Amino acid sequence: MAANKQEEARNKSPTRQKAQELHALLAAKFGEAVELVDAVDPYTVVKDHAQFPAVMRHLREDPAFQMDFLRSVTGVDWPDDSIIESVYHVYSYRLAHAHVVKVRLPRALPEIPTVEGVWPTANWFEREAYDLLGIVYIGHSDLRRIMLPDDWVGHPLRKDYAEQEDYRGIGTTRASPLEAFKQMDLARKKARDEKGVVVVPQQSPIKPPEGWVSPKAKKGAAAEEAEEGEA
Amino acid sequence: MNTDNSLIAGDEGMVLVSKLDNLINWNRKSSIWYLLFGLACCGIELMQTGGPRADIDRFGAVPRATPRQADLMIVAGTLTYKMALRAKLLYDQMPDPKYVISMGACATCGGLFQLAYSVCKGVDKIIPVDIYVPGCPPRPEALTEGFMRIQDKMMRERWAQKLGGGARLA
Numbered sequence: 001m002a003a004n005k006q007e008e009a010r011n012k013s014p015t016r017q018k019a020q021e022l023h024a025l026l027a028a029k030f031g032e033a034v035e036l037v038d039a040v041d042p043y044t045v046v047k048d049h050a051q052f053p054a055v056m057r058h059l060r061e062d063p064a065f066q067m068d069f070l071r072s073v074t075g076v077d078w079p080d081d082s083i084i085e086s087v088y089h090v091y092s093y094r095l096a097h098a099h100v101v102k103v104r105l106p107r108a109l110p111e112i113p114t115v116e117g118v119w120p121t122a123n124w125f126e127r128e129a130y131d132l133l134g135i136v137y138i139g140h141s142d143l144r145r146i147m148l149p150d151d152w153v154g155h156p157l158r159k160d161y162a163e164q165e166d167y168r169g170i171g172t173t174r175a176s177p178l179e180a181f182k183q184m185d186l187a188r189k190k191a192r193d194e195k196g197v198v199v200v201p202q203q204s205p206i207k208p209p210e211g212w213v214s215p216k217a218k219k220g221a222a223a224e225e226a227e228e229g230e231a
Numbered sequence: 232m233n234t235d236n237s238l239i240a241g242d243e244g245m246v247l248v249s250k251l252d253n254l255i256n257w258n259r260k261s262s263i264w265y266l267l268f269g270l271a272c273c274g275i276e277l278m279q280t281g282g283p284r285a286d287i288d289r290f291g292a293v294p295r296a297t298p299r300q301a302d303l304m305i306v307a308g309t310l311t312y313k314m315a316l317r318a319k320l321l322y323d324q325m326p327d328p329k330y331v332i333s334m335g336a337c338a339t340c341g342g343l344f345q346l347a348y349s350v351c352k353g354v355d356k357i358i359p360v361d362i363y364v365p366g367c368p369p370r371p372e373a374l375t376e377g378f379m380r381i382q383d384k385m386m387r388e389r390w391a392q393k394l395g396g397g398a399r400l401a
Contacts, residue, residue, distance in 0.1 A: 148349065149313045156348045163348050167312045174340055174352035 015041060022099045025064055030055055043100035049112060052103060056115045059090055066092045067099065073125035075133040079159045084110040086135050105135065114140040132157040251391040260382040262291040266301035266321065271308030273335040273368040285371035287378060298324040303381060309337040309344055310351040322358045332377050333360045336367045
């Protein structure tokens with residue numbers, strides 16, 4: 001019952017209905033090339049990569065879409081399925097609606113045509129996805145790393161990324177400071193065992209003021225006095 | 232009281248007798264110019280330390296925007312490998328004698344981000360560090376304390392003695 005109510009509420013969600021509506025428009029134009037994936041926010045997957053540039057240009061130029069703003073291009077790595085997804089979030093300022101388009105690429109060689117010609121802002125987004133996930137955008141005007149140094153090895157957001165031992169001679173690991181203490185303890189123990197010397201912990205250099213008696217000593221003295229009084 | 236110095240009442244005023252090194256160091260420690268080099272949120276605390284409340288300017292410390300005029304580099308914030316190469320370059324451009332404060336957990340060991348692939352695990356991997364200031368980020372008082380320890384270090388140095396070979400000046 002509760003699950004049904006939840007589903008009902010979800011189906012009523014206007015963003016969800018809008019996404020389904022937009023996908024229906026795309027499907028009417030491109031048919032089998034696009035597929036709806038029914039998630040919390042449904043999105044379109046472009047199955048036919050040859051049609052991909054046409055789909056993106058249609059999103060921007062068709063009067064029913066007018067997606068004039070590319071919000072982001074990101075990537076998702078799915079090593080179990082051997083797939084890397086390139087994800088495009090597009091938005092229309094004029095019609096105030098948004099849509100998500102994904103393409104699924106083989107993990108061994110993830111290649112997809114660039115959308116730089118449709119939205120110039122894709123230039124940096126695609127460089128980022130290339131930098132961190134190694135997705136190759138064919139036709140990109142300047143496909144270099146954007147955040148990591150140019151001589152970096154590997155694409156760090158891939159799930160199987162292994163950190164190098166050093167970067168230009170700078171080590172990439174640091175020993176835990178606790179290890180140093182352990183070594184000190186071991187050395188002390190070794191010295192004690194070899195020489196039979198008991199190492200006394202260093203005493204505090206702070207001396208108590210003259211005439212100061214510790215509470216413990218006072219208690220002892222009071223007990224003695226009491227005993228004397230009884231006697 | 233420093234026994235190296237003695238104050239004498241002369242005929243026309245007080246006379247201070249001291250060692251050349253003490254005089255040089257006294258000047259040096261009172262005009263430490265530090266490089267403007269904020270990398271992350273520690274940079275905000277660095278600005279606060281230079282601001283009116285902590286007012287590190289009372290030690291004669293003023294920020295310089297060029298390494299050529301700086302005595303002290305305060306590495307304030309998370310150091311990435313990409314930035315580490317630049318930090319090394321800036322350090323090499325500073326004139327001797329130069330000092331480095333590693334400010335905060337990130338600069339000291341990578342801190343919160345030490346498991347990240349892009350973060351350098353401590354600035355001491357690339358340049359020698361004089362003072363480590365713990366904290367995330369350290370308060371201006373903590374940085375001021377580190378700054379005073381740099382002053383102590385300066386007062387212990389004997390550059391004139393070293394460069395003059397300890398020989399008596401004629």
